Structure formats: structure tokens, C-alpha cells
Amino acid sequence: MTLKTKKSFTFYLTLVLITSVFCISAIGQTDLNKQNWIHGSEDCEKNTDEPIQVVQYDESTWILRQNMCTNYEAPFMFLFLGQKKALLMDTGATREEEYFPLYKTVNIIVDTWQKQQNKKIELIVAHTHKHGDHFSADTQFKEKANTTIVGLExxxxxxxxxxxxxxxxxVDFELGNRILKIVPIPGHQExxxxxxxxxxxxxxxxxxxxxxxxxxxxxxxFKTSVNRLVEFSKKHEIKYxxxxxxxxxxxxxxxxxxGSTNHPEEHKLPLNVEDLESLQSSLNNLGDKPTKKAHKNFIIYPIN
Ligand SMILES: [Zn+2]
Ligand SMILES: [Zn+2]
Known part of the structure; x- marks a missing residue:
């Protein structure tokens, strides 16, 4: 990315955040089956999208996506706000704040929430797993006030x-008037x-x-973890x-x-319980031998 695009990104981010943060009260729930995401460009030098797309899901839940032109992985990150704590799941694929201002972005959202609630909360930064495209901006959160980073192991x-x-x-993880459940699912990564x-x-x-x-x-x-997720999904209502x-x-x-940095007409983000069950039955049919298999909405892809 050139310096010029970097500057315009920063300007765009400020605009986007001001627009989204100050529209909080009007929101119900975003229909994620209709939500489009920034998805890179044919020529990333000409990409003018924001470095992080910020989507408010409901009044206390935010979904962020990294610009595909800063890293082809274009990972999603999720922010849950409670009365005592906020939980940020993942910090994306890029370390440098100048290209990927994650701390600034999250801090504006948390700060606005704190002002609305009239209280200070602690920010917990945790990870879905230990792969570089999900923890690279951890460094931006180091030694920041009221912030705890969970280790990667x-x-x-x-x-x-x-x-x-x-x-x-x-186990339950309490954010203050909001309970999250943590479900171990080793297999993609331990x-x-x-x-x-x-x-x-x-x-x-x-x-x-x-x-x-x-x-x-x-x-x-992986197979055992998918079974655990299917069991979990039978006992809990799941929206997306x-x-x-x-x-x-x-x-x-x-x-x-x-490695593509251009995803025109990409699949929508959400999957559902039926998709999860079809993953489970496919894994069962494949047996003990790691086997690649394409499905409608995902591809099973053994790497060893
Ligand atoms: Zn991974
Ligand atoms: Zn990943």
C-alpha cells in the first residue's frame, strides 16, 4: 500500500467510525445473510476501502473485517461489550497500526460504550486460535490501560x-450482564x-x-471437536x-x-446448524483417513 492510500484510509476510518458509533441507538440486529463486506480489489494500489470495515451487529456486538488489500487473509474480528468487560476475539493479520489501526478502532467503540453506560470496563483480548492472521495486532494492545491480553498457548x-x-x-465467561460460553475445539490448531x-x-x-x-x-x-459443536448446537439456540x-x-x-486479494461475489459470512451437521456427517463418512472434500459451503482440507 502506498503512503497516499494509507492517509486516505485513516481519513476514511475516522468518517466510518463517527458515522457508525453515533448511530448506535437506532440499531436492531444486522441481517448478516444480506451483509456485504469489503473484499479487496483487482489492483490493491488503487483500493480506497477503509483498512477495517466496522459493522455493528446489535447494540453491544460489533464485527470487524480487515481489508483484503492489507492482507489476503482478510480475517474477521468480533467485539462483545458487557457491563464489566469487553471481549475482543482476535487481532487480525497485520501488526502495524499505520496500515491496520485496530486498537484505535476498538478503543473508539469501547469508549463510546463506556460513556453511554457511565462506567469503566476492562478490555480482554483473546483469540480463536494461535495462527498469525488472528493475533498480529496484539502488540497494539500491550500496556494499554484496562486491557488484558490472553496468551496464545x-x-x-x-x-x-x-x-x-x-x-x-x-465454561462460562461473564462480561457483566452477558455470559459467553467457551467451547474447546482443537483440530484446526491445538x-x-x-x-x-x-x-x-x-x-x-x-x-x-x-x-x-x-x-x-x-x-x-477435529472430528471430535465438530461432534462437540453439533452436540452444543442441539442444546443452545443459534442465530448465526x-x-x-x-x-x-x-x-x-x-x-x-x-492468496487472492480480490473476492468479487464472495459467499456470505454466516453458516448454520445444518451446514455444521453436514460437516459432521461428511467427516464420519470419510472415516479415519484425512481426505479433502468439497461441499456446497465449505471444503474439508487436511494439511498433513
Ligand atoms: Zn487458523
Ligand atoms: Zn485464519
């Missing part, structure tokens, strides 16, 4: 969320977790389940299942080329 996750028996234990918000009924599944290439590092753990990327096109079973 499985043991850090276990200690912080007080999980007693990994990966079978499912420290992978899913997050369920009992308020918004959103289920975050990280890179384990999203409209794209589901890279499987540990086949057996949201993963961390979009790699599928809007054509069934067809993904964008790996």
Missing part, C-alpha cells in the same frame, strides 16, 4: 478461562476455541468452521455461526484461489 487459554478438563469442559454468546446467540467457530477451506491439522481431534474468513465464492463448492 493452549495452557494460557486453559488458565485464563479456568477450563478444568480440556477439551471436554465448556488451542482452538469456539465462543457462544448467550445474549446475541452468535456462535464463533474461528477457522474450524467457516465458508472456506477448513484446514485440518489433527484429523481425529460465524467463522473467521470467507474463501468460498457464491457458486456452490467453488473457492477463490489461495
Amino acid at each position: 493452549k495452557t494460557d487459554v486453559i488458565d485464563f478461562f479456568k477450563l478444568t478438563s480440556w477439551p471436554t469442559d465448556i 488451542a482452538s476455541i469456539a465462543i457462544y454468546d448467550t445474549s446475541s446467540k452468535l456462535l464463533l467457530t474461528g477457522d474450524t468452521f467457516y465458508p472456506g477451506r477448513l484446514y485440518v491439522e489433527d484429523w481425529s481431534s 455461526i460465524l467463522g473467521n474468513h470467507i474463501e468460498m465464492t457464491s457458486t456452490d463448492g467453488v473457492d477463490f484461489p489461495m
